[in-house]
Amino acid sequence: MxxxxxxxxxxxCHLEDQxxxxxxxxxxxxxxxxxxxxxxxxxxxxxxxxxxxxxxxKLIFDVHLMVQNPDWIIPIVAEAGADxxxxxxxxxxxxxxxxxxxxxxxxxxxxxxxxxxxxxTIKHVLDEIxxxxxxxxxxxxxxxxxxSSVLPKIQEAKKLVEGRNIDIEVDGxxxxxxxxxxxxxxxxxxxxxxxxxxxDVKENLEQLTRVINKQGATA
Ligand code: DX5
Ligand code: ZN
Numbered sequence: 646m647x648x649x650x651x652x653x654x655x656x657x658c659h660l661e662d663q664x665x666x667x668x669x670x671x672x673x674x675x676x677x678x679x680x681x682x683x684x685x686x687x688x689x690x691x692x693x694x695x696x697x698x699x700x701x702x703k704l705i706f707d708v709h710l711m712v713q714n715p716d717w718i719i720p721i722v723a724e725a726g727a728d729x730x731x732x733x734x735x736x737x738x739x740x741x742x743x744x745x746x747x748x749x750x751x752x753x754x755x756x757x758x759x760x761x762x763x764x765x766t767i768k769h770v771l772d773e774i775x776x777x778x779x780x781x782x783x784x785x786x787x788x789x790x791x792x793s794s795v796l797p798k799i800q801e802a803k804k805l806v807e808g809r810n811i812d813i814e815v816d817g818x819x820x821x822x823x824x825x826x827x828x829x830x831x832x833x834x835x836x837x838x839x840x841x842x843x844x845d846v847k848e849n850l851e852q853l854t855r856v857i858n859k860q861g862a863t864a
Contacts, residue, residue: 699726782817791818803831
């Protein structure tokens with residue numbers, strides 16, 4: 646069970662301090678949202694920012710590309726310091742090829758599905774991936790409400806990856822209550838942006854860690 650705080654909700658003027666708080670809370674993974682203003686109606690970080698963060702942190706960088714036709718940026722983001730790169734099924738014409746490109750750049754590969762995209766669309770790439778990221782909001786912004794109709798898809802994903810070493814990550818609208826529902830359904834990596842960074846970061850992460858580990862032990 647892992648928490649991947651989304652840096653999108655952090656204080657951009659104090660990113661180094663914010664990353665330190667995560668490390669002090671025994672967090673090992675950082676979720677970084679790259680948006681292109683085309684696949685989603687927002688713009689966030691690019692490779693240069695990732696490179697700078699990389700110089701200041703040993704966290705595992707989980708880079709979520711919300712980029713239409715992402716092949717051009719994959720090698721650049723890998724070079725900047727990504728450990729895992731996830732690309733959207735909906736943004737890629739040749740999904741299998743793009744995932745292989747991620748691997749070729751010595752980075753773990755994942756595929757992301759929007760809430761409306763069925764799990765069947767990635768059956769053919771299971772051999773290529775280390776992670777499935779299921780969006781529990783429509784991508785583009787932090788602070789949106791969790792879409793609970795995605796829960797059955799988490800269960801389907803869990804069945805689909807049986808016997809394989811593939812993580813199931815969820816992203817969007819996560820709080821103590823929705824995290825519990827996701828873990829019950831089969832998720833093992835929990836992205837949390839607003840929940841983590843609004844208020845007392847350490848206290849928030851302590852509570853979330855408690856909830857998901859308790860749940861994970863009984864699931
Ligand atoms: C949304 C991003 C998320 C976002 C989550 O498009 O992919 O990673 O940062 O933010 P919260 O946790 O606030 O919903
Ligand atoms: Zn994300």
